[in-house]
Amino acid sequence: MTTIDKPIMIIGAGIAGVHAAETLRNEGYEGRIVLVDRDTQLPYDRPPLSKEFMLGESSETDISLRSVESLTALRIELKLGVRIVSIDAEKQIAISSDGEIMEWGKLLLTTGSSLRKLQVNGSDLEGIHYLKTLSDAIAIRQKLDGIQQIVIVGAGFIGAELASSFKRLGKEVTVLEHAPLPLARILGDEMGDYFLQLHQSEGVHVITEDSVVQFDGTNQVEKALTKKGRVIPCQAVIVGIGVIPNTFLSDKGLHVDRGYIVNEFGETSLPNVYAAGDCAMWPFRGTNIHIEHWDHAVNHGKCVAKNMLGGDSNAYTTIPYFWSDQYDHRLQYFGHTKNWEATVLRGNMVDKQFTHFYLNASGVVEAALLVNQPKNALAVRRLIKQQQPVDPDLLSNPEVNLKKVHIQAKEDKVSN
Known part of the structure; x- marks a missing residue:
């Protein structure tokens, strides 16, 4: 494991930042870890805000990501209410809004995203x-x-x-x-x-x-x-009209295109500077994409943290995933596609239990939406990951186990 004399600094104590900090410790890193956030509240989970928390079914304590005690036990130095305004990769420093200069040996940007604002007459009214x-x-x-x-x-x-x-x-x-x-x-x-x-x-x-x-x-x-x-x-x-990645930290040579551009290992264009989660644009099947969801933030933060420690780097290849709860519907979406060629429906929309597949021109499953069918999640992940053409008739037939569709695609690959 690489020895780092100066601290590893993580800017942003959201989902990606907290899990990255914990991963560094879990991987055996013994040096200083400094986790900085401009918010004054302890790190918390955001998905419940629109659901359980809004309904009064969960409290602030329930949605807290980690307690002060748990972070202290891991020797993670949490600095809240600190706004970092600039970084200098050559000098390996970060400067706060009150002029404090903080040194770092490696830097991880997990600055998240900000909401788009609606600018119309009366948009400053109460309520x-x-x-x-x-x-x-x-x-x-x-x-x-x-x-x-x-x-x-x-x-x-x-x-x-x-x-x-x-x-x-x-x-x-x-x-x-x-x-x-x-x-x-x-x-x-x-x-x-x-x-x-x-x-x-x-x-x-x-x-x-x-x-x-x-x-x-x-x-x-x-x-x-x-x-x-x-x-x-x-x-x-x-x-609720969307978000914009937070890329307010800049340095000459830091490539930004909507988000901080990173390679498959989470490295930015600057040495020793990484980015993960909502603020990053990362490579997925030939194009850079931006994902704003909990699962991605967790997994990207963990993967990039491991890569920061040196040794054998691991490419981030996790299939994108997000979920949404609406009324009596649990929605799960796997994969990523904007230009599908065909769709295949498995199940019945009337019964509110179905999976909707998105296929490219080669008949490969690029993404899928599951509605009240969590049991299909593992098989769907496999279908998307294998990137092999599938038989639409088998895919649409609920009597055929999805595992068989996966196996059939693998056998077709071997025979070809």
Whole structure:
């Protein structure tokens, strides 16, 4: 294992940063580990914010990633409320907003992402919220008792999960989406229509192909006005229109294209500087991609931490995965694709239990959406990982075990 005289510094104490720090210790690293974050709160888990925490089913303690005691036991120096404003790779230093200079031997950037902001007239009124942090979630939850009508701007996964949570709390929910169908950019029109009907069947008013142009109210938001002339009464608005990777730290020679560009080992274009999680653009099957989900942050952080210690480097090849809970639906998505050639449905959408496969022109499974079928997860991962053409008839037949589809594809590879 490489000996590092100066500390390993990790900037960002979110999912990727915390798991990277723990991995360094678990791999036997004995040197100093400094974990820095501009937030003043202890590291916490974000997925429950739109679901269990919003519903009051979990507390701040429940969603805490690690306690001070557990980090102290691992000799991880946690510095909260410290905003790093610049780094110098040549001098191997980081400078905080109050002028403190911190030395490092190796640096890991796990700076996460920030929310896109909606800039329209009235967007500064009270009652207009964003959900990214624990503070955001607390602020929303504290106001819910006095709110009956809520507008959600954006029908992405956060917007959809909040719509589900608010309906469970008995609120009147309107979702505004500028695209023709929710989630269609990721899941396609057929699945977009499925989720549109799902939310409508639960009593959510979903408005597509329209957007907010103004919020009205004296001090508190009272209504949302849309491009097509709709006037929607509301006492609260939640905006969820996507995120932007945090790449505010720069240094000459540090390559950035939406996120910090890293190779398969997590190395940036600067020596001894790495990046992982939401802030990184990493290579996946010939192209650089950006993933904003919990599973990726955990696995990328762990993999890159191991590579920082020297020795045999391990390429990051984990199949992307994310999940979402909406009403009585557990959604699981494996893989990554934007330009599929064909889709194959296995199961019945009416029964709310099915798997929707996305195939490329060669008949290879690139991604899959599982709806209330967690038992298919392992087989789906294998199908995506093997990158071999499959028989669509076998794939669509629920009577054929998915393991057999996987085996058949392997045998076809051997025979060819």
